[in-house]
Amino acid sequence: MRSRRRKRRSFGPLLAVVFLLLLIAGAAAGFVIGRRYMPGKEMADKAELFHIKGSQVAILLNNELQEEKGIYEDGQVYLPISWVNEYVNERFYWDETEKLLVYALPEEIVYADESDMGEQGTLLKVKEGEAYLSLGLIMNYSDIRQQSFDTSQIKRVFIDTVWGTVKTAQVRKKSILRVKGGIKSDIITELSEKSTVQVLESMDKWSKVRTEDGYIGYVQNRRLEKEQEITPQSQFEAPVYTSISMDEKVRLGFHQVTRKEANSTLKEYAQTAEGMNVIVPTWFNVIGNDGTYTSLASRDYVEQAHDMGLKVWAMVENVSTKESVKELDTKKLMSVTSNRRKLIENLMKEADTYGFDGFNLDFESLKAEAGPHYVQFIREMSVACRKKGLVLSVDNYVPSAYTAFYNRREQGIVADYVIVMGYDEHYAGGEAGPVASLPYVEKGIADTLKEVPKEKVINSVPFYTRIWTEKDGKTTSKAYGIRDAKNWIKENNIELEWQDDLGVYYGESFNENGVQSVWMEEEKSLGLKVDLINEYDLAGAACWKLGFEDRSIWEIVSQVK
Structure with a gap:
């Protein structure tokens, strides 16, 4: 047999190719993995990071970037007053009409315009209708820390208002x-x-x-x-807004005076109101946007009240006449500094002339846009009163989201007393119900105390109720003083039933007028309100209004101690 020799194949080239491919794949994988885990080297766009351009200054409040921007001019940082008011210091007041910056300190009011200079330059600038305050000015009046980087191309300022760890x-x-x-x-x-x-x-x-x-x-x-x-330590010395407090609890009666002759009822009302120590006559009705008002003040009235041991706090209000209700624009009046100054200066002259002991402000039905200007008026009024030793009290609705602009917290700092009008829970034109149920009153007190110290809170109680009539699908009501309401109940043989959850008596009648109902305010219901005033240890009670009540009602009010 012939032997055959099998020819051996060579795999070297193939292995080399495979090895090369594996090497390339490994390198590619290594590159991908390397890219994935290799630290990035891309630089951030700092202007984009701070959302600024040109000479804008980024604002960081407590380390949070703000939408609002400051400006950098003449070697200074300026911040928009609208932002400063909201987040840093609400007491900087900008008069848009007279282009004037106003700041009310406890015993003086500071004014500045674009021409006023500080150590580093002008104190404020106005750009496109917005006022900007210099950072130095803000620091002088505010309890904050600041760190500014204005020499950098990326200008920014850090404002810290928190003093914690x-x-x-x-x-x-x-x-x-x-x-x-x-x-x-x-x-x-x-x-x-x-x-x-x-x-x-x-x-x-x-x-x-x-x-x-x-x-x-x-x-x-x-x-x-x-x-x-x-823990950063503040070096700021906050201004001290001193207050006047009576040596005893306030037991106040509102005396509605609509004409000069009504001042003569003082003695009659005071004899019924045994235990009353403050009387508030409704004397000054503001009727003009320039600060014009009418006066029913009487020197004899004040002297007679003082002889009876009563303090007199004259009311300044916007609700008692058609002129004030329909024609007065409170925003126009209060937003112009010269108008506020005129009104306050004239009121101080009235105090000198008639010798009363203080003022009571009762501005109602304000729109939210008027709120900041009214609060500024209260600040400036407090300065004038503090200088003369006059008490300043301010009437307020029960707190609600709709009346937050009355800024009770600021009132509680600058005014002597903040009065809660703890009534009108149900009012003319609304649904039938009590004028001041106990839960409503207590909530009004508790919510006010979240913003105002108890030593300054006075709760006002109603000397009236409403008799409601439902007929032909319509609901109407009429206000009755307690004395007259008792007579109406007696004449109509109304049987009253105590409503424990509301803290008032309820009664109703079916007659030719329709369905008539009443949630009655009287000694028992008012006694429960007085108990609340004592329980919360408030500064006292106020009563609307004198002439509606019997002597027995004041036996209840006098229990405010």
């Missing part, structure tokens, strides 16, 4: 601050070794920090050490 840490070694927590995030800046950062938020691997050179971003936790807590 701050957590800090030291950078272990040179590190990168990134926009977000992750190594691929864009770079904001480089952190130098041993620099200190404020730790705003800590996570598993990253922390949100604020740097010494004015940036907020994220750094890896392993780059931080020596954490500690510090």
Whole structure:
């Protein structure tokens, strides 16, 4: 047999190709993996980061970037007064009409316009209708910390209003601050070794920090050490708004005076109101947008009241005449500084002329847009009263979302007494119901005390009720004083039933007028309200109005102690 030799194949070239392909694939995979885990080197656009352009100044309030922007001019940072009012200091008041900045201190009022200079330059600037205040001016009157970076191209200012504990840490070694927590995030800046950062938020691997050179971003936790807590100390000396307080609880009666002759009823009302120590005659009715008012004041009245041991707080109001209700624009009156000054100066002359002991402000049915201007009027009125030793009391609705602009918190600082009108729960034109149920009154007191110290809160109780008539699908009502309401109940043989949940008696009658009902205010219901005043240890009680009540009602009110 012939032997055959099998020819051996060579796999070398093939293996080489396969190895090369694997090498390329490995390199590609390594490149992809490397890109995935390699720290990003892209730099963040700082102007975009702070949302600013040109000479705009970014504002960071308690480390949160604000939508509003400041401006940088003449080597100073200026912040918009609207933002300052909302977040820093509401007492800076800008008179848009007279282009005047007003600031009410306890015993003086400071004025400034665009021509007034501070240590660094002008105190304020007006741009496109908005007033801007210099940072230095804001600092002089506000309890804040600030850190500004205005020499940088990226201008920014940090405003801190919180004085609690701050957590800090030291950078272990040179590190990168990134926009977000992750190594691929864009770079904001480089952190130098041993620099200190404020730790705003800590996570598993990253922390949100604020740097010494004015940036907020994220750094890896392993780059931080020596954490500690510090408590900044304020050097600000807050102004002290002193107040006048009576030596006893206030038991106040409102005396509605609509003509001069009504002043003669003082003695009659005072004899019924045994225990009353303050009387408020409704003397000054503001009728003009320039501060014009009518006066029913009487020197004899004041002297007679003083002889009876009564303090007299003259009311200034906008509700008693058609002129004041229909023609007076409270915003136009109060938003012009010269108008406020005229009104206040004239009222102080009235106090000198008639010798009364204080003022009671009763401005009702204001629109929200008038709120800041009315509050400024109260501030400025308090300055004038404080100088003369006159009591300033302010009447307010029961707190609600619709009346928040009356700013009871500020009233509680600058005024001597804040009076809660604890009635009109149900009113003419509305649904039938009690004028002042006990839950309604208590809620009004409790909500007011969230903003005003109890030593300044007076709760006003009603000496009236409403008799409601329902006929042909319509509901109407008429206000009756307690004395007249008792007579109506007797004449109509109404049987009253106590409503424990409301704290009043209820009665109804079916007659030719329709269905008539009453939630009766009388000794028992008012006694429960007096109990609330004592329970909450308020400054006292006020009563609307004198002439509606019997002597027995004042036996109840006099229990306010």
